[in-house]
Amino acid sequence: MKQTEGVVTIVQEGRFQLSDDAGVSHLFILSHAASGEPQQLETLQRRQSRVRVRYRPARNVIGLIAEAIDLLEPAKSEDARQ
Amino acid sequence: MNVHPRSLDYDQSSLDRVIPNESELTAGVVIEPGRSYGFFTDTTVCIGCKACEVACKEWNNLPADNLGLTGESYDNTGALSANTWRHVSFIERSGAGGVRDNAQAPFQSGWLMMSDVCKHCHNAPCLEACPTGALFKTEFDTVVVQQDICNGCGYCVPACPFGVVDINTLDGKAHKCTLCYDRLKGGLEPACAKSCPTDSIQFGELSDLQQRAQTRLEQLHARGVTNAYLYGAPGGPGATGGLEHLNAFFLLTERPEIYNLPVAPTRPANRVAGSLAAGLAAVAGLTLLAFLLKE
Known part of the structure; x- marks a missing residue:
């Protein structure tokens, strides 16, 4: 399975945009088989956490299916440090 | 051209915050x-x-x-x-x-x-x-x-x-x-x-x-x-x-x-009573048929 790293910049329902190190944005749809839930994405976006996303391509859609999201570093914001 | 008087408060090309009640300027309505x-x-x-x-x-x-x-x-x-x-x-x-x-x-x-x-x-x-x-x-x-x-x-x-x-x-x-x-x-x-x-x-x-x-x-x-x-x-x-x-x-x-x-267009809920009656009638009919065949 392919993987990429970056920061979650936009979240809408179970869809999120990940900006990678090159500044390229990728659109992901959280798979129904993923262990996370859509409401957890918002926290990742708010804390600007660095994550690794394992994904597979989607058929007939310009987007990728996120199968797993791993947190790579401690969160930066104040509420995350608490 | 009609411009909302509040528009004059925001003449900069880039803003450092969201305009409060922006819909009043763009759609003429305050969302409440x-x-x-x-x-x-x-x-x-x-x-x-x-x-x-x-x-x-x-x-x-x-x-x-x-x-x-x-x-x-x-x-x-x-x-x-x-x-x-x-x-x-x-x-x-x-x-x-x-x-x-x-x-x-x-x-x-x-x-x-x-x-x-x-x-x-x-x-x-x-x-x-x-x-x-x-x-x-x-x-x-x-x-x-x-x-x-x-x-x-x-x-x-x-x-x-x-x-x-x-x-x-x-x-x-x-x-x-x-x-x-x-x-x-x-x-x-x-x-x-x-x-x-x-x-x-x-x-x-x-x-x-x-x-x-x-x-x-x-x-x-x-x-x-x-x-x-x-x-x-x-x-x-x-x-x-x-x-x-x-x-x-x-x-x-x-x-x-x-x-x-x-x-x-109709609400499917309108048809619930009729569908339920039809279902019950079908079950009753089949039960009666099974009873008659058994006799």
Whole structure:
């Protein structure tokens, strides 16, 4: 399975945009088989956490299916440090 | 040109914060919880630019789908779906005798264009069919799917008389237009209405929109467009079968089916009593038959 790293910049329902190190944005749809839930994405976006996303391509859609999201570093914001 | 007096307070090209109650400047309405909001789509001024489709996809982070050519004129999205919450229909209507007719009707381009969307029905059948309560009425009288509660059962899909709600097979949940619920909460006009260059899509308080639509209808009738009518306004076509009225209603100039809209949409709940009686009668009949065969 392919993987990429970056920061979650936009979240809408179970869809999120990940900006990678090159500044390229990728659109992901959280798979129904993923262990996370859509409401957890918002926290990742708010804390600007660095994550690794394992994904597979989607058929007939310009987007990728996120199968797993791993947190790579401690969160930066104040509420995350608490 | 009418400019809202508050606009003068924001003359910079880049702002360091969101404008409070921005919808007052862009749509002339202050968004407040407890009131009914919706869309009035005047199809006579739609130019088929698809700005609404793009704005919707951009704001809601929706992926492009249905890749390839549909083979249906300039339509590339095909229909409303889990990933397409605004769909601009292109209907070729050259002349009175169909697309091969050489004679054009006066003041008519030969194309009908309409930006279709979830109707946010007053008595929403999708909401009535939802067993988990994932579909709910917001404080703005709109209908939204809560993603954390939706279990993907799909009951809402056949319940919708307009074929709007759709299940995304990738995340297994139901999706449809939220009438930009997050934007409304932030005092912003929905993305599609804000991007519409001809004001074919108008956002506002429902009673105000219905009044505006009636005025526009009378104006069109006076100009000789006698076939214009409102679809989804109270008491009119589209607001049938117990739906009462649609929060997203349309001004059309052709029969509803030309725009791929149902002529007389109904709530499936209206048919529950009849269906239950038919089911019970069938069971009773089969039991009687089995009893007679046994004898």
